[in-house]
Amino acid sequence: MRETKQPVAEAADLGSILEKLERLHHIRDLSTLLDSILTETRSLAQADAGSIFLVEGKKLKFSYVQNDTLYRNDFLASRYIYSNSEIEIDKSSLAGYVAATGESLLVADAYKLGPGVPYSFNPYFDEISSYRTRSMLIVPLRTSKNDMVGVLELINRLDPEGKTLSFTQRQRSIVAQFAFYAGVAIERALLLRDVVYKMVMMAAMRDPEETQPHVNRVGSYSVEIYRRWAARHEVPKADIDAFQDLLKMSAMLHDIGKVGIPDAILQKKGPLDEDERERMKMHVLLGARYFENPQSEWDTLAREIALGHHERWDGAGYPGLASDANLSRMPSVPGKKGREIPLSARIVAVADVYDALSSKRAYKDAWEEERVLHHMRMESGKHFDPEIVDIFFEIYDVIKAIRQKWE
Numbered sequence: 001m002r003e004t005k006q007p008v009a010e011a012a013d014l015g016s017i018l019e020k021l022e023r024l025h026h027i028r029d030l031s032t033l034l035d036s037i038l039t040e041t042r043s044l045a046q047a048d049a050g051s052i053f054l055v056e057g058k059k060l061k062f063s064y065v066q067n068d069t070l071y072r073n074d075f076l077a078s079r080y081i082y083s084n085s086e087i088e089i090d091k092s093s094l095a096g097y098v099a100a101t102g103e104s105l106l107v108a109d110a111y112k113l114g115p116g117v118p119y120s121f122n123p124y125f126d127e128i129s130s131y132r133t134r135s136m137l138i139v140p141l142r143t144s145k146n147d148m149v150g151v152l153e154l155i156n157r158l159d160p161e162g163k164t165l166s167f168t169q170r171q172r173s174i175v176a177q178f179a180f181y182a183g184v185a186i187e188r189a190l191l192l193r194d195v196v197y198k199m200v201m202m203a204a205m206r207d208p209e210e211t212q213p214h215v216n217r218v219g220s221y222s223v224e225i226y227r228r229w230a231a232r233h234e235v236p237k238a239d240i241d242a243f244q245d246l247l248k249m250s251a252m253l254h255d256i257g258k259v260g261i262p263d264a265i266l267q268k269k270g271p272l273d274e275d276e277r278e279r280m281k282m283h284v285l286l287g288a289r290y291f292e293n294p295q296s297e298w299d300t301l302a303r304e305i306a307l308g309h310h311e312r313w314d315g316a317g318y319p320g321l322a323s324d325a326n327l328s329r330m331p332s333v334p335g336k337k338g339r340e341i342p343l344s345a346r347i348v349a350v351a352d353v354y355d356a357l358s359s360k361r362a363y364k365d366a367w368e369e370e371r372v373l374h375h376m377r378m379e380s381g382k383h384f385d386p387e388i389v390d391i392f393f394e395i396y397d398v399i400k401a402i403r404q405k406w407e
Contacts, residue, residue: 017044017174021181023241028298029248030189031223032241034064037152037182042066044178045137045171047154048164052141053087053095054150054186060087060095063150070129091118095151098138102148104176107136108166137167139176141183149183149190196249199256207258207266213406214355215252220402221351222251222344228391229347250302251348254309257287281318281330284310301344308345309352311336314382338385346385350376350392353383358403 020040027033038050049067053060062085089099097119098105107113110121110133126133135157141150154175157165200215223244230240258266261283265276272280287306294300311317315337319330357372367375373393380389392399 017178024185027245028192029245030193032245033189038066041175044174045154046157048158049155051153094119098140098151102140104139109134134164135166139179141179143187144184149186152179203259216406217355218351219248219252222347223248224398225347225391228395246298246301250305253302254305254348257283260286284319304342305344305348308342309348311341312383313385346388350384350388
């Protein structure tokens with residue numbers, strides 16, 4: 001039967017849902033939001049794994065995945081493993097059927113769907129991961145205008161002993177209740193992401209190197225580096241979630257100040273002369289100017305990153321104490337040093353330099369990966385915070401997965 005209205009949950013369930021939704025309400029970054037939606041819905045239904053597909057054009061894109069069994073020891077990589085996969089929005093697949101019809105599905109065993117159903121289960125991901133999908137709960141995600149924005153899949157409900165059970169009709173109602181609001185939260189995050197992307201596009205019109213893939217990589221690298229740093233320093237999960245949410249979007253706008261640099265410098269094919277380099281340095285002050293008189297935590301962090309991502313651990317960077325965004329020329333003042341540099345800027349410095357060296361530019365070819373990694377090691381304690389470099393190499397597999405996603 002087609003589900004055309006918001007389902008009703010029991011009072012106790014509704015209280016739990018509202019508590020979880022309150023946490024979603026404050027999340028702005030899409031990736032952080034999808035992570036939280038999966039975490040909360042899996043908790044509601046005792047699911048071992050789950051994934052979210054988002055509608056892109058006429059297809060569903062595999063946008064986020066969690067799996068406790070497969071990624072218990074390396075859950076970071078799980079968020080990117082299937083990120084380039086797409087599914088047609090039609091009745092031939094389970095997720096496609098839900099997106100095409102708007103109906104939720106309860107599946108007792110994905111390998112035994114029974115006769116007469118139009119959809120089938122694709123075992124490809126089970127085969128490459130040695131996982132065994134059994135029970136599934138699949139629900140649509142809709143916007144405030146009732147447009148289809150995506151599909152949520154929960155996989156393998158587990159009892160306390162780890163035995164796989166079927167999802168229940170009651171869980172179907174609870175998860176659908178949650179998904180009703182989660183779809184609206186996704187819609188809001190997509191709108192904000194669109195605003196950030198428009199700012200990136202504005203920069204790209206002036207600077208051909210400031211592309212959407214580049215800023216997505218820098219933002220994603222920065223979030224993953226921060227998460228590992230926060231785990232090392234035992235930062236509470238709520239604080240991690242709040243900071244990473246702001247960090248992703250702020251890091252994406254690290255070079256927004258380049259829109260104020262003349263085209264003759266930005267688009268020059270070849271090395272800059274001394275005067276041009278000094279003019280180029282002004283982009284950090286111009287970027288900070290966009291976020292003067294901050295009205296939110298995001299404005300504050302974006303200003304911090306725009307201003308500080310060219311500082312160096314050894315103090316040889318810029319702009320140092322020249323934080324007046326209204327200056328017309330970079331003054332000769334010492335750079336900030338060590339932990340005088342904000343953590344966010346120290347992280348983005350590593351993410352930005354790695355991606356810049358790994359990518360082709362108007363003035364250079366992409367470096368070989370081994371050369372890039374050697375440079376990152378050699379600059380530890382000089383250009384970069386040594387701890388941030390250590391973390392970069394700890395999560396290098398994740399860094400590579402992000403790079404593949406945003407090639």
